[in-house]
Amino acid sequence: MGHLKITAVILLGLIILSGCGEEKKDLQKEKVPQSELIRSEGTDVSALDINGDGKLYQCPMHFQVISDSLETCPLCMMDLVEYTVAEAGVNIQNHYNH
Secondary structure, eight states, rough: OOHHHHHHHHHHHHHHHHHHHHHHHHHHHHHHHHOTOOOOOOOOOGGGGGSSSSSOOOEEOTTTTTEOOOOOOOOTTOBBBEEEEHHHHHHHHHHHHH
């Protein structure tokens, strides 16, 4: 009879722990916002210069966040900083190479 209680407690503990893991995964997914400003590795940065002024705006903390206009970073809520297209290209390349 004692073994049955121990087994039941262990099973209940495993069920509770497995449920907690799923909730943690869901919370982690929510932390990374989806945004058209978050660029992937290999992005042609020069194509992002839609107005052709040779400048882009990029987050100084998240170089994968790039826009052709002054925006706010969807990851840290900082204002994007102006860079030349060449600087933005180097920044995003360094971001993905680290």
